[in-house]
Each structure stands twice: as C-alpha cells, then as structure tokens.
C-alpha cells in the first residue's frame with residue numbers, strides 16, 4: 001500500500017469545518033475529484049472527502065468495490081443524506097485522517113443520498129447493511145466537520161484519542177488503520 005503525503009491528518013481545523021456547496025462543476029473541481037480518487041486508490045481507502053486534501057468544498061469520492069482490479073468510482077457533488085434509518089449497526093471504521101487506528105462506530109444501516117455527479121445530473125444512491133452505507137455516512141460527515149471519533153461516547157473517544165496519539169508517535173501514516 002502506498003502512503004500519500006497530502007492527506008490532512010488530525011488534529012486540523014479543516015477537519016472540523018463546514019464545507020461550502022459547489023455552485024458549478026468547473027475543470028478545477030474535476031481535477032480535484034481525480035486527485036482525490038488517486039489518493040483513495042493509492043491508500044486503498046473506500047472513500048475520501050475534499051477537506052481531507054485541504055479543500056473545503058462539498059465533494060466526496062467513493063469506491064467500495066475494486067478488489068478484483070475493476071474500479072467503480074462515484075463522485076458526489078454536494079451530497080446530502082435524505083433518509084437515514086433502519087437498525088443501528090456497529091462496524092469498524094478507519095479514516096485516512098486518523099492513521100493507525102480503527103474505531104467501532106454505530107450508524108443507521110440504511111441511507112438514501114442525493115448528489116450531483118460531475119455532469120451536473122442529480123443522482124440518488126441507496127445503500128443498506130453494507131460498506132457503502134457506512135462509507136457514505138462517514139464521508140458526508142467530513143463535509144460538515146464531523147469525524148468518526150465524534151460518534152463515540154466521551155470515555156471511548158478519550159481512549160481512542162490516546163490510542164491515536166500513540167499511533168502518531170509511532171509514525172503511523174495515512175492508509176494505515178491498525179487493528180480493531
């Protein structure tokens with residue numbers, strides 16, 4: 001797995017900032033999406049949000065299925081969760097902005113997300129009981145300054161922050177998730 005060095009790593013104000021909607025898909029936005037996909041594939045992540053590369057705009061890339069060498073990238077412009085329901089499910093999550101740790105996060109198991117694609121078309125994504133459902137929620141959180149640690153109860157959060165500090169001290173780099 002490659003390590004990329006332009007990922008914003010916590011703690012960083014950009015990871016706690018509300019990102020601006022994208023008014024128009026310009027060449028700049030298309031280039032940003034390409035760049036984010038490159039970083040995501042290089043680190044074998046399943047998603048990446050623009051603030052994680054330092055751009056405070058509402059752009060997310062996702063691909064939960066490229067194990068057999070075939071890529072299925074989704075680029076979501078101004079995504080918003082229009083339905084989040086179903087049973088809460090707890091799964092292990094990692095984040096390129098928190099190298100070296102993985103945390104158990106509980107989220108609704110079913111989501112419907114609306115977003116524009118790079119052609120400006122309004123798209124609707126539905127995911128239930130799978131990595132896509134988790135990934136969409138995790139990445140869209142980033143656009144609103146929310147990270148996976150913000151979903152934890154205070155004690156658990158404090159424990160994971162200590163674990164994270166230790167991982168950083170040990171030289172953890174983006175793309176390394178550690179053990180659950």
Ligand SMILES: [Zn+2]
Pocket residue numbers: 094095096097138139142
């Ligand atoms: Zn993340």
